Amino acid sequence: AQTVTQSQPEMSVQEAETVTLSCTYDTSESDYYLFWYKQPPSRQMILVIRQEAYKQQNATENRFSVNFQKAAKSFSLKISDSQLGDAAMYFCAYRSGGTKSSGDKLTFGTGTRLAVRP
């Protein structure tokens, strides 16, 4: 079974600075997808960014980018020019790209709570 580990329960960043959230995962599959979701106090789960394992290029979405290291099974999220609205819980998630027997579910990490200091 796949597992996703987020080793940083809490992080803090100064407004306008850059912060990196860590995520590692364990899988024997070669085809899969990785996601970062943001959960603000409103509880809404919002997709931030996704990465296909077969793509070598790191995904970017405006101020958000990932550092995907497939061999190391690492998938970190970098937030540049942090804003107060970035304060939230961030969840890393894994989804198998294989056959139906691998399941269609998202496997989530335990989350990292990000605080942004004004």
Next chain:
Amino acid sequence: DAGVIQSPRHEVTEMGQEVTLRCKPISGHNSLFWYRQTMMRGLELLIYFNNNVPIDDSGMPEDRFSAKMPNASFSTLKIQPSEPRDSAVYFCASSPGLIPADTQYFGPGTRLTVL
């Protein structure tokens, strides 16, 4: 375009009562997922449907939990009888289909408190 809609947003009930959570997926999405979020267990998948058919319910904790999807635009998650340990935030998510590339879009969640 409206996102995933869940109701109610908050539910407080007493142990032993029946609880029904509702979800309306994004129009055109064929797959629907029910997740539960607790401090102890994090986010876990309970059950998911594709084209209104339950595909995998192995995450449903007990027979007290049941889910239905009578049509493409509506699903329910029922707990009968409810227990205090069922207190959690329940999320519904939908995606266009079940191919791995399909992103799951989450609703705002229902916070359930069982006294």
